[in-house]
Amino acid sequence: MSDTNENTATTGFQRVLETLADVVIHVAVLALLGLVVVQGWQVFARYVINDSPSWTEPVTLLLLSTAMSMGAAAGVYTNRHFGFFLLAEHINPAIKRVIDALVPLIIAVIGGFIAWWGWVLWMDGLHIKTAGANLPQSVNYLPLSIGGALMAVFALNRMVLAVHAGAGSADTVAEGDR
Numbered sequence: 001m002s003d004t005n006e007n008t009a010t011t012g013f014q015r016v017l018e019t020l021a022d023v024v025i026h027v028a029v030l031a032l033l034g035l036v037v038v039q040g041w042q043v044f045a046r047y048v049i050n051d052s053p054s055w056t057e058p059v060t061l062l063l064l065s066t067a068m069s070m071g072a073a074a075g076v077y078t079n080r081h082f083g084f085f086l087l088a089e090h091i092n093p094a095i096k097r098v099i100d101a102l103v104p105l106i107i108a109v110i111g112g113f114i115a116w117w118g119w120v121l122w123m124d125g126l127h128i129k130t131a132g133a134n135l136p137q138s139v140n141y142l143p144l145s146i147g148g149a150l151m152a153v154f155a156l157n158r159m160v161l162a163v164h165a166g167a168g169s170a171d172t173v174a175e176g177d178r
Helices: 012-049 056-078 085-089 091-124 141-177
Strands: none
Touching: 012 056, 012 141, 056 091, 056 141, 085 091, 091 141
16 A cells, blocks of 8 residues: 655645544544443443443444544545555556546545435434434434545545646656657
8 A cells, every 4th residue: 555645745725634634533543442432331331330331332333433434534535545556556657647536536426425325314313312322313424424525525636636646747758758
């Protein structure tokens, strides 16, 4: 896997996205830590106190959904998601530039679908309370929707960077041929 955040000239928008990605990864880390605390309490309360709290399951699912969604979005930003990086090193540079622009577009579309349907599901269950906690039953879809939207934004940014990098290298080649 490769980290392709090698922008030498960072724009204001790039700094905003970088800060947003840092916040997203910190939220994911806090959700994972919260998951450990909640599950630790669940085990202690069940086996030591013999009084299992009912709120731990819905809170655990919310924290798990948050960690997963934010982690996926941060992975899109840093380009540390599933890919065929070894294959990309051995293909024609022109084809590689097309693939480098097409893959983020596909990720952005998928992120958009996740954001949209996550939001629809979040709104659909707001009036239903979960068993054991005073939370909407659809609360797990809110981080999914936010994560999908962030995936789309980060992927579109990656696509723009890939297109600009491809245009820059094409200009360099064209100037070298003259």
